[in-house]
Amino acid sequence: MSAPARSPLEGLETVDWADLHHAYGPATDVPGQLAALLSADAEERYEAHQQLRGNVYHQGTRWQASRHVVPFLTELVDDPATPDRAAVVDLLRDIALGDRDDTHLPFEPAREFARAENVTSTDVAAVLDWLYDDDGDGDEPEESDAVAVSWDRDAYLAAAAVSDRFAAWTNDPDPMIAAGTAELLVWFPATQPVVSRLMEIPAAEGRQVARASANLSLGYLAPDDPAVDNRLTDLLAAGTFGVQLTAAVALALRLGDRIPDAGLQVLAEARDHADEITETTFPMPWHRSLLGFTALALYRIGLSP
Structure with a gap:
């Protein structure tokens, strides 16, 4: 029983x-x-x-x-x-x-x-x-x-004290929970299990916003981890522009003017894709808009708009 x-x-x-x-x-x-x-x-x-x-x-x-x-x-x-x-x-x-x-x-x-x-x-x-x-x-x-x-x-x-439990929520079938948790995790100690969870979120259909949210969090976490840089670089070729752009923003935050050329190209194209990354079409759980993050990234690499 x-x-x-x-x-x-x-x-x-x-x-x-x-x-x-x-x-x-x-x-x-x-x-x-x-x-x-x-x-x-x-x-x-x-x-x-x-x-x-x-x-x-x-x-x-x-x-x-x-x-x-x-x-x-x-x-x-x-x-x-x-x-x-x-x-x-x-x-x-x-x-x-x-x-x-x-x-x-x-x-x-x-x-x-x-x-x-x-x-x-x-x-x-x-x-x-x-x-x-x-x-x-x-x-x-x-x-x-x-x-x-x-x-x-x-x-x-x-x-x-319980933040290690939040990481599992990034796999939640509710995309709002997964994306919101990816942002939540940026505020707590970047343990290796947490960083790994954020890296593992796929960019597949239905998971793109969670993947993009995780990209932004990785822009601030584990700054000296080359595996994070490599994962973000790979995501510059993702099939969704919001994922590409947040990967480029994260790389700019992490690497400054050492950002890969492909990342710089994505940042340069952001305004051409503005309709794809609005709060309605790509609802991110962050206070700043994705175009706002683009401006922040350009400032970080010395190319203020």
């Missing part, structure tokens, strides 16, 4: 949510919102997603409870029975990284979170008292910005 299936929300009740805070106060409503992401009712799932996002990622800010949500979102994505898994990946990225875009790459956590190094539990308590003071009086604690950075750091580190 087989064992019963393990719930992706196993252990949810062991977190002391009442002792944690989100944007609106104690996080006692978070378990119900996480559970509702598994509802059979699409409207209920959507409402739970919006409420959860507003609570732990309110206007881009992470909160005390945010990091505790990360492991459960990871479990939900891991479970193929979870509905709307692409939306869960999107929420996971937002909680782990906030509003960061490629201008923060390559990502250096020690520098980004330096202000949080000396934050104490006393500082956190003072900020929570000020935030949720019903009387609305009192001056903002001088530690408030540093405490906010510490919640940002904690959410990132919670994701980094």
Whole structure:
């Protein structure tokens, strides 16, 4: 007799949510919102997603409870029975990284979170008292910005602790999950298994956007690995221009003016293929457009447009 299936929300009740805070106060409503992401009712799932996002990622800010949500979102994505898994990946990225875009790459956590190094539990308590003071009086604690950075750091580190599990999602049959995960992986340590996963994504039909997203991530990861350079060079001849272009961009980011001539040629042809690489025709999960990445690549090799 087989064992019963393990719930992706196993252990949810062991977190002391009442002792944690989100944007609106104690996080006692978070378990119900996480559970509702598994509802059979699409409207209920959507409402739970919006409420959860507003609570732990309110206007881009992470909160005390945010990091505790990360492991459960990871479990939900891991479970193929979870509905709307692409939306869960999107929420996971937002909680782990906030509003960061490629201008923060390559990502250096020690520098980004330096202000949080000396934050104490006393500082956190003072900020929570000020935030949720019903009387609305009192001056903002001088530690408030540093405490906010510490919640940002904690959410990132919670994701980094399970980031090795993200790599498997690049093989997901949902192209939005595969492409979004390829971008997500650029923010965490570039272990050899992760780099290998990003290199292995095929450029076959239905996988082109994931392949292109992985190309951009490889532009920032494992900078001294010639195997990555060789893989990207091979992809300059891929059958989809979006894949070719992102390979050329990645090579420009990695090699500068040592980019192969074929890569330079692809960059030069980008505007001629503009209709093929719009957000509609080639929907990439990156904040910058592909023509924007082309301009960045040309700047990197000293040929500013």
